Amino acid sequence: MDTEPLTQLDPAYATVMRIEGAIIVAPFLIAAVVLGLAGAFPAPWTWAPLAVPVLIALVFVLLVPIKRYLARGYHMSSDRLRVVRGVMFHADTVVPFSRVQHLDVEQGPLERAFGIARLILHTAGTHNSSVTLPGLRHGDAVAMREEIRAHVKRESL
Amino acid sequence: MSEPAADIPADEGAAPDVEMDEWLRVNPLTMMVHMARMLASAIIPAIAVLYGAASSEPDSEGLAAITPWFVPLLGAILGFNLLAAWFSWYRLRYRVGDTDVRLEQGVISRSARSVPYERIQDVSLEQKLVPRLLGLVEVKFETGAGGKEELKLSYVSEAEGEKLRETVRALVDGEAAAPAEGPTAPDGTPSGDLAAEPAGQTLFAMDTKRLFLFGLFNFSLVVFAVLLGALQQLEFLLPFDVWDYIADIVRDDRIAEAEELVNGYSTIAQILAILYAIGAVVVVGMASGVVRTFVRDWEFRLERTAKGFRRRRGLLTKTDVVMPVHRVQALVVSTGWLRRRFGWHGLSFISLAQDAGGANHDVAPFAQMEEIAPIAHEAGFSLPDERADWRRASADYYFDRAVLQALIPATAGLVLLVLGYAIVAVLLFALAGLLVFGEYYMWRFVRHALDPQQVLSRRGWLAPRDIIASRVKLHSVEISQHPLARWRGYCTLRFGLAGGRLAFAGLSLEDAREMRHAALDSIAAVDFAKLPR
Numbered sequence: 001m002d003t004e005p006l007t008q009l010d011p012a013y014a015t016v017m018r019i020e021g022a023i024i025v026a027p028f029l030i031a032a033v034v035l036g037l038a039g040a041f042p043a044p045w046t047w048a049p050l051a052v053p054v055l056i057a058l059v060f061v062l063l064v065p066i067k068r069y070l071a072r073g074y075h076m077s078s079d080r081l082r083v084v085r086g087v088m089f090h091a092d093t094v095v096p097f098s099r100v101q102h103l104d105v106e107q108g109p110l111e112r113a114f115g116i117a118r119l120i121l122h123t124a125g126t127h128n129s130s131v132t133l134p135g136l137r138h139g140d141a142v143a144m145r146e147e148i149r150a151h152v153k154r155e156s157l
Numbered sequence: 158m159s160e161p162a163a164d165i166p167a168d169e170g171a172a173p174d175v176e177m178d179e180w181l182r183v184n185p186l187t188m189m190v191h192m193a194r195m196l197a198s199a200i201i202p203a204i205a206v207l208y209g210a211a212s213s214e215p216d217s218e219g220l221a222a223i224t225p226w227f228v229p230l231l232g233a234i235l236g237f238n239l240l241a242a243w244f245s246w247y248r249l250r251y252r253v254g255d256t257d258v259r260l261e262q263g264v265i266s267r268s269a270r271s272v273p274y275e276r277i278q279d280v281s282l283e284q285k286l287v288p289r290l291l292g293l294v295e296v297k298f299e300t301g302a303g304g305k306e307e308l309k310l311s312y313v314s315e316a317e318g319e320k321l322r323e324t325v326r327a328l329v330d331g332e333a334a335a336p337a338e339g340p341t342a343p344d345g346t347p348s349g350d351l352a353a354e355p356a357g358q359t360l361f362a363m364d365t366k367r368l369f370l371f372g373l374f375n376f377s378l379v380v381f382a383v384l385l386g387a388l389q390q391l392e393f394l395l396p397f398d399v400w401d402y403i404a405d406i407v408r409d410d411r412i413a414e415a416e417e418l419v420n421g422y423s424t425i426a427q428i429l430a431i432l433y434a435i436g437a438v439v440v441v442g443m444a445s446g447v448v449r450t451f452v453r454d455w456e457f458r459l460e461r462t463a464k465g466f467r468r469r470r471g472l473l474t475k476t477d478v479v480m481p482v483h484r485v486q487a488l489v490v491s492t493g494w495l496r497r498r499f500g501w502h503g504l505s506f507i508s509l510a511q512d513a514g515g516a517n518h519d520v521a522p523f524a525q526m527e528e529i530a531p532i533a534h535e536a537g538f539s540l541p542d543e544r545a546d547w548r549r550a551s552a553d554y555y556f557d558r559a560v561l562q563a564l565i566p567a568t569a570g571l572v573l574l575v576l577g578y579a580i581v582a583v584l585l586f587a588l589a590g591l592l593v594f595g596e597y598y599m600w601r602f603v604r605h606a607l608d609p610q611q612v613l614s615r616r617g618w619l620a621p622r623d624i625i626a627s628r629v630k631l632h633s634v635e636i637s638q639h640p641l642a643r644w645r646g647y648c649t650l651r652f653g654l655a656g657g658r659l660a661f662a663g664l665s666l667e668d669a670r671e672m673r674h675a676a677l678d679s680i681a682a683v684d685f686a687k688l689p690r
Contacts, residue, residue: 079681080677080681086637086638088639088640089637089638089639089640090637090638090639090643091635091636091637091638092635092636092637093633093634093635093636094633094634094635094673094677095632095633095653096632096633096677096680096681097681098680098681099631099632099633099653099680123632123633123653124632124653124655125631125632125633125652125653125654125655126653126654126655126656126657126658127633127635127651127652127653127654127658127659127660128632128633128635128651128653129653131633
C-alpha cells in the first residue's frame with residue numbers, strides 16, 4: 001500500500017508558499033535597503049547588508065516552497081485518505097473515513113486569491129486529532145469533503 | 158450520613174422518576190456546603206489577619222483592641238456568605254429534557270449549558286467530605302471534552318443523584334424518553350451511601366489487608382514536602398523565625414559542634430545513627446503511603462453491572478464511577494520494580510472520560526495477574542502472553558540513541574583525562590557506559606506485538622508497562638521520520654487512540670508498514686459509529 005502513486009497538490013500551493021515566504025523576508029530586505037541608502041557602511045561595502053536577506057529570500061522564496069511542494073502529496077482510496085508531508089521531518093498519516101468525526105474546508109485570504117483550500121479531517125484520537133491537507137483546488141477540496149462525508153454517513157446508517 | 162437529607166421533598170420516595178422537562182433547583186443544603194467552603198477560605202485568613210494585627214502591636218493591648226470587633230466582623234462575613242450562597246442556589250437550575258441536559262447558572266452573568274445525550278460519555282457521582290456528611294452528591298455528566306467543560310450538578314441528595322444517573326443513562330442508551338420502567342429503588346431502600354444501583358457481580362475488591370500491603374508499596378516521601386510547604390506557609394504562626402533559627406545554627410557553629418559530637422561517637426554508633434535515620438525515613442514514607450492509599454482506595458470495589466463497570470472507592474471523598482464496556486479504548490497493565498517481585502500489578506482503562514485528573518481509570522490498582530485477566534476479558538480484551546509475536550524495535554535506533562547520549566560525557570571525559578583530571582574522567586566514562594547500558598536494555602525490553610484483535614506495547618525493564626489497544630478502536634495511523642531516521646532506515650509509528658497515546662519509536666520501516674497495514678484493514682472494516690454502543 002505504500003507503492004500507490006501520490007496525487008500532487010495544486011501548483012498554486014507552491015506559489016502561495018512563495019508569497020508567504022516573501023512576506024516574511026520583506027521587512028529584512030527593506031531594512032537592508034534602508035541601511036544601504038543611508039550609507040551606514042563605507043564605500044565598497046555600501047550594499048553588503050543586502051547579502052544576508054537576499055540569501056534568506058532565495059532559500060525561503062525559491063528553494064523551500066518547491067521542496068515542500070514536492071514532498072507533499074495525498075492518496076485517496078475508497079475508504080481512507082493518506083497524507084504525506086515533510087522535507088526533513090517526514091510524516092505519513094492515514095485516516096480511515098470511518099473514523100472521521102467532522103470535516104472542515106478552510107481558506108485564508110491568500111489561498112482564496114489563488115483558489116485553493118485546506119481540507120481538515122478531525123478524528124477522536126488524542127494524537128492526530130486533526131489532519132490537514134493543504135493546497136487543494138477549492139472545488140476538489142469540497143468534492144473530497146462531500147465524498148468523505150457521504151461515506152461517513154452511509155457507514156453510520 | 159446514612160439518613161437521607163432532611164430537605165428532600167416528601168413526595169420523592171413515592172415518585173421514583175426524575176421529573177422530565179421540568180426546571181429544578183439543586184438541593185437547598187448545597188448552600189451549607191458553599192457556606193462551609195467559603196468560611197474555610199475566609200475565616201483562616203481572617204484569623205491570620207487578626208492575629209497578625211494583634212501581635213504586631215508592641216504592647217499587649219493590640220489583641221484587646223481588636224476583640225470587640227471580632228463578633229460583628231464574623232457576623233458580617235457569615236451573613237454575606239449566606240446571602241451569596243442563597244443567590245447562587247436560587248439562580249441555578251437544571252432540566253433533564255427529551256434530548257439534552259441543561260444547566261443555567263450565574264447570579265449576575267448567566268450561563269446556560271446544554272449537553273445532548275449522544276455526547277454524554279458517562280454520569281458519575283462524587284461525594285467530598287462535607288457533602289457526604291450532609292447526604293449530598295455531585296453529579297457529573299462527562300462528555301469526553303477533556304474533563305474541564307463537563308456539566309456538573311452540585312449538589313443533589315443521594316437518592317436524587319442516583320435517579321438522575323439512572324434516568325440519564327437510560328436516555329443515553331437510547332431507551333427513548335421513557336424512564337418509566339422505574340430504573341431504581343424497586344425495593345425502595347436506597348441505603349443513602351451511593352447505593353441503589355442494581356448490584357452486579359463483584360469483579361475485584363480490596364480488603365483492609367490488601368490495602369495495607371498496597372500502601373506499603375506506595376512508599377512516598379511526599380509528607381516531607383508537605384511539611385516543608387506548611388512550614389513556609391504557616392511560618393508567621395510560629396513564635397520564632399525558622400530561617401533565622403537555621404541561619405543561627407549554621408552561623409554559631411552549632412553544626413560544627415554537632416559534627417564534633419558525631420565524630421566523638423565510635424564507628425558503630427555512627428553506623429547505628431545512620432541506620433536509624435534511614436529507618437525513620439523508610440517508616441515515615443511507608444506510613445504516609447499507607448495513609449494515602451487508605452484515603453483514596455478505601456472499600457475499593459469493582460463490579461460488572463448491566464451498564465458496564467462500576468467502581469466505588471474513597472474514605473473521605475467517595476466516588477462512584479460507571480464505565481460502559483464499549484467506552485474502554487485500551488488497557489494499561491503496570492507494576493512497580495519491587496511489587497513485581499511479588500506478582501502485584503495494576504490495571505487501568507484508557508477511556509474518553511477522565512478520572513480524578515488522570516486520563517486512565519484505575520480498575521484494579523493492586524492485584525495478581527489471575528485477578529486481572531477476568532477483568533480484561535470482561536472488557537473485551539485478552540492479556541498478552543509469551544506466545545504473542547513480540548518484536549523489538551530496530552537495533553540501529555537504540556545504537557544511535559546510545560551514541561548520541563554517550564557522546565557528550567565521553568568527549569568531556571576524554572578531554573579531562575588529557576588535562577589530568579583522572580577521577581572526574583573515570584566518573585564521566587562510567588556515566589557514558591551507564592547510558593549505553595540503559596539503551597541496550599531498552600532495546601531488549603521495549604517490545605510491540607500485533608495480534609488479530611489488538612495492538613500491544615510493552616515498555617520498561619524493571620517495571621514493565623503494557624498497553625493493550627483494540628485494533629478497531631484506533632482512529633489514525635502515522636509513520637514519521639526525522640532526518641537521522643531516514644538515513645538509518647527506521648521510523649516512529651503513532652496510532653490515534655482516543656484518550657491516550659500509543660506510539661512505537663524506532664521501528665524498522667517494513668515492520669511499521671506491516672503493522673500499519675494490518676491495523677488499517679481492521680479499522681476500515683468497522684465503522685466507528687457501528688462499534689457496539
